[in-house]
Amino acid sequence: MAVSDEDLVARSIDGDVDSFNQLVRRWERPIYALAYRTIGREEDARDIAQDTFLRAFRALPGFKGQAKFSSWLYRIALNLCRDWMRRQRRTPLVAAPEGVDLVELAAEQGPVESIEELVARQEMSRAVAEAMAALPEEQRTAIILKEYHGLTFQEIADLQNCPLSTVKTRLYQGLTVLRRQLDAAGARGMRGRT
Amino acid sequence: MSTTMGCDDKERLVAYLYEDLATSERLAVERHLAGCAACAAELESLGAVRGLLAGWTPPDAELGFEIVRSTRRAAPAARGAWASALPVWAQVAAAALVVAAGAAIANVQVRYGAEGLSVTTGWLNAPQMGPAPAAPAGLAQAPRDDEWRAALAALEEKVQRDLDRLRADAPARAAAAAPDEAAVLRRVNALIEASEQRQRKELAYRLSQMGRDFDVQRRADLVRIERGLGQLDARAGAEAARQRQLLNYVMRASTQPVP
Numbered sequence: 001m002a003v004s005d006e007d008l009v010a011r012s013i014d015g016d017v018d019s020f021n022q023l024v025r026r027w028e029r030p031i032y033a034l035a036y037r038t039i040g041r042e043e044d045a046r047d048i049a050q051d052t053f054l055r056a057f058r059a060l061p062g063f064k065g066q067a068k069f070s071s072w073l074y075r076i077a078l079n080l081c082r083d084w085m086r087r088q089r090r091t092p093l094v095a096a097p098e099g100v101d102l103v104e105l106a107a108e109q110g111p112v113e114s115i116e117e118l119v120a121r122q123e124m125s126r127a128v129a130e131a132m133a134a135l136p137e138e139q140r141t142a143i144i145l146k147e148y149h150g151l152t153f154q155e156i157a158d159l160q161n162c163p164l165s166t167v168k169t170r171l172y173q174g175l176t177v178l179r180r181q182l183d184a185a186g187a188r189g190m191r192g193r194t
Numbered sequence: 195m196s197t198t199m200g201c202d203d204k205e206r207l208v209a210y211l212y213e214d215l216a217t218s219e220r221l222a223v224e225r226h227l228a229g230c231a232a233c234a235a236e237l238e239s240l241g242a243v244r245g246l247l248a249g250w251t252p253p254d255a256e257l258g259f260e261i262v263r264s265t266r267r268a269a270p271a272a273r274g275a276w277a278s279a280l281p282v283w284a285q286v287a288a289a290a291l292v293v294a295a296g297a298a299i300a301n302v303q304v305r306y307g308a309e310g311l312s313v314t315t316g317w318l319n320a321p322q323m324g325p326a327p328a329a330p331a332g333l334a335q336a337p338r339d340d341e342w343r344a345a346l347a348a349l350e351e352k353v354q355r356d357l358d359r360l361r362a363d364a365p366a367r368a369a370a371a372a373p374d375e376a377a378v379l380r381r382v383n384a385l386i387e388a389s390e391q392r393q394r395k396e397l398a399y400r401l402s403q404m405g406r407d408f409d410v411q412r413r414a415d416l417v418r419i420e421r422g423l424g425q426l427d428a429r430a431g432a433e434a435a436r437q438r439q440l441l442n443y444v445m446r447a448s449t450q451p452v453p
Binding site: 024028033036037042049050053116119121125129132143146147148152165169171172178179182 | 207209239242257258263414417
């Protein structure tokens, strides 16, 4: 049976670095994915993920378990993403590298998919990434946390320091804008073709 | 929470979309949707957007982060290891020796006369090797030059002996510290090797991606070329048909008798 986050945190606080590294292995992919979807750059997302764990390790003695360990990590990572965006002084660029996605999609789909379908899927993915990048930060973060990390409305509200109703409004507004943008980009039609 | 729902209750619609409603509220939303085509269509379109979002995945990155706690602090860079191992009194003696040697080189002379204490240096004057001038009557006799030199020589000899002893003890101390340093060295080597392995894997992965990318691009180009050739064929065929029609017309016209 897997050791719980809480147990690993307790051992880490007692100085067991291996336990903390278990937490790192458990959470590095979600944190990297969160950073990537928030800022849209692979290398920087990796740096942010690494920095998140480093900061968490240093701040571990002050972690009293008032929140879930994962929520605490998400908070650190989101703060780092916000700092990154402030430094960049621009909206996040979503890297949808041509070729790489195409190849990955080709590998996933197998040889039966035609080139046209591959290109359509790649374009759809890029359209989604660009539409997400154009959203206001609060809406984008709420959607990422809900869609890809399965947080509850209350957990998102805690992370964003806002009321529960605001989270739902942000989600509704964000999804509505996305729908409009994806319609304009023809992404929904693309999906229908694939 | 009300058991009826209005069209402007978007928060509840979102909660329904994410299946995060109590049973009574869910039923209220479903009753509303059954009678409101606009809200039902909106819910469907928001669901479709969620379907598109599911297809957006981050690129597969090599992570493998690890926290490594350093086992010992690095030695201060500005001081030699032997210096930090010296006892304090030896360091003070060495400093005094340096000051004394500097004073000797600079030909420093300290005099105390009727006009008070005076210190002079003689960088450009050769030190006066003759006997010191007689001290004024009534003043304490200053230490003679050869006494200073003898004391300095004794001090220098003592410091040298201590340094020799410390140097002789150094291998034993190094041997005592060796296991720790060897472990650190092994750890660093392992980290370097792991990093190199990661880089090699990354390089191989990127190269393989490039190869596959190139292949897919080539196939895409071939499809485009094929399409272009097909269009050209179609155009050429149409042109040939037009030419044939024209030729037939000319032939027919030429065979008709001139009125």
